[in-house]
Amino acid sequence: MNPPQLALSALTKSFRQRVVLDHVSLAVEAGQRFSIQGPSGTGKTTLLRIIAGLEAADSGSVWLAGKVATEGAKIKLQPWQRGVQMVFQDLGLWPTRNVLQNVMDARQAAGLPHVKEVSTQVLVALGLGDFLKRKPGKLSGGEARRLAFARALAMEPKLLLLDEPFASLDPDARHAGFELLEQVLDQTSAAVILVTHDPEEATRLGGSQLRLVDGVLACI
């Protein structure tokens, strides 16, 4: 039997006196989808950052495909060694590089083959074919979001972390954004964890719905 794509075991994290993750455990199989809801400031983003290796935990462990990635405060696998991609709330695009370079740089640095072909293909599939030479600062909000998804997708991740990718959008844009996400998810076999405030988004994603309150992760 294959080990789960992601396993969290008794993960704990505090900021000063405030416990934001209290013995959180979870197992995510390949291709499985999870959404995590909860009020602001409850540690949802922190959980994703610990999974991505961008932050250490206080105690507990993170396992990725059977390998220990984080053990307590020690990061055993660096972020680039985890096969994880994350779409950040503010997208995290590289402002000095154009649309095509944003995706190509990523594929090239990761040593993936057919850099230009695949990058162009993914961008065209997500409707950015006409903007390949444009800098991210010149894109509309929706186009920039497409680019962030395209870059994550082009990395062929095993695990895709989405940190409120549609926050601060109006209802129409949010609807369009979710259609884009469904389009993205159709093209990947990665396990997905979506952090959101919106129960409707969680329902549309499908899979298991979780809620993080007072540091405790529970099924809805």
Added chain:
Amino acid sequence: MIAVFHGRSPRPWWSLAVGLTLLAAWLPLLPILEPLLRFDRLAHMLDARTAALLWRSTWISGLAALLAIVLGWPYALLCTRFQFPGAGLFRLLMPLPILLPPLMVAQAWFGLTGMTGPLATVFTFGVCYAPLPALLAARSLHKQAASSFESALLIAPRLAFWSLLRISFLPAMIGAGFAFLFAAADFAVPDYFATVGDLFHVYAAEIFGHSRNFDFTAGATASLPLVLLGVVILLGNAILLKRQLGYEKNSGRYATAISAGRLTLPILLFMLTIVTVLLLAPLGRVIFETGNQGPLSERTWLEVSQQAFREGIDRGRGDLMRTLGFSGLAGLLCLFLAPLWAHMLLHCKNWLRLPLVVLVSLPLLVPSVALGFGSILMFNRPWLDQFYSSSLLPALLIAGRFLPIAVFLLLDAMSRVPDSREENAALAGCSYLQRLFRYRLGTQHASLWLAAGLVVAFGVRELDFAILLPAANASAAVRYYNALHFSRDNFVAAYGLILILLLFLPVMLHGWWQSLRSSDQ
């Protein structure tokens, strides 16, 4: 009239700021810009000798700017975004070398290595102005969106490192551009190396040379090529800056520093080497010089050093107090003027911003010597006799010359404050000054005091126009310059160290203030 200034409109205050800047900064520039209207003079300035001197100044300054970027950029990169022992201390030390008077650095490196000539000049300027690319690069690295860096880190460390290089490249270039300008406009350092070694000339020394035959008009007009060069570089920098600002979209979260890991020791050694070259070696040499003596002397190093400091305080105290007086007055003036200008730039129409930036920056782009010539030509008139010989004139000139530094520092600080704070105050009926000082600058007091402190510090180290202007002749920098040229080495070193202490004070206090604030939060 008073009611106008009590009102809610910024216009009366902005007009006052423009009026004061006209007096302090723009009037002395008129004689420098006059040849632009007279083609016969313009043609006369472009002879073969002038061209050769300009070329020498250009390559010396170009190499100095290159050295500044080579030293400053990696320094900023490592101490801003990497975790290693002492990174915080290195960050604190970063701006200090720019406060060292270049002449003192030249003297120290001549004492250490015996180097002279144009390459020694390149080295001195490169070392002195390395903080410019460093500080601007550090600022951009600080402003990089955390998610932009982290999304690269999820892919490959090489990519994350490239993202740091890319985001800080333009600011480092802008800093190098300013380093080029300041190096091209400085006559004292090449003059020093030409005195202690083989004779050579640069263009700024040519400008200064006109003071020897009291031809102030020729001196002022001769600086026009450097001014034009300055404007070209400023415009180039403005374009780069506009592009850079489009890249900075920090949402408030700062990327965490990368652990240096196995590279800790090499990074630490590299940083120590740079700090030694920029700061410790020149300071160490100057400290050594305070007690240095001939082989027949029977006194100890400490006795000679103590004697030098006593002399420094006894003989230089009057000049030092005068310098602090007019520099302090300049700082006070900027405390009031700089926020008004920064606010004006923040709120003016887009098409007006660049011309205003050029106008505000112009006094800093003009060689300081030429500013001295210009002031003599404008203000040395019988009916202005009292003003011309008072401390008010150097105070005004220092305020005008260094106002751009204060303005741009505050513009950066103000742009971090959400407009809504000021708009809420406007809705509540607050006066313009309340809105500006209480609500826009209320959380940026450290930047305000730093801006004024830097004006004072640069005023204290100002030499070039102080040599020319009778009211500023009895200043600390001029006493230092004269003593250096009369080879009073112990006194020069001790006096220089007293000056350095004064120059470092505002920056160190700001660093301390900031660290207190961050520990509070």
